[in-house]
Amino acid sequence: MNYKTIDMEKFPRRAHFEYFKGLAYPYVGFTVNVDITEFLAQQKRLGLPFYFALSYCAARAANSVPEFRRRIHGDGIIEYDWCHGSHTVALPDETYCYCTLDCRMPFDEYLPRAAEAWERAKAASSIEDGEDADSLLFFSSIPWMSFTSVIQPTPSPADSNPRITWGKYFRQDDKVLLPLAVLCNHALVDGLHVSQFYSALDRELAELTAQLCAASGN
16 A cells, blocks of 8 residues: 655654653544434345445545554654555354455445455455555454443554444434444544544445435435
8 A cells, every 4th residue: 555654843743642652552542322323224225234334434434534544654654545444254153354345436336346355355264464454444343232332452562553343233212323433543643533533434424325315216
């Protein structure tokens, strides 16, 4: 993946970067209940795979926030042009493997490619992210339960890949809500940037729902 190097002499968060990257646990995380009421209804009406539709929107939302595409590189920062998603895939033996998906194309092109990549990943059953793991966004799903928070395993020394995890959606009054957690390295990402991701996710969900409605004549 292509990237540019951030000029640290002009970087406004340089002091924050230096402080947080030296911490033993430099991560910041939030869990938000995302409203997927209309989105889910449209997926069910059309019989579309919920995971692929949601992961498409989440990856595009993450890529819309530059800070989510930044990684610590030595003593500095690089910013990727685009970051693919690395997704956990459940296997029959109750373990999992990883699958890398690219969501840069329109959704109708993404769906069959994602399904094919999913099957290839299941056949390979690998938990290796490849040589360019730094460029990835880490996605996982816990569809068996809802949660109000989640503690993520992280490496030592700390990495800087954003982690995005969602659980089982649930009904509250007249809405369907999805618990979705984000964990990022605080040397690169502040609460403002995480809030921008959630706002972008709302937009992506609404836009895809509208596109599917228009395409189906509803």
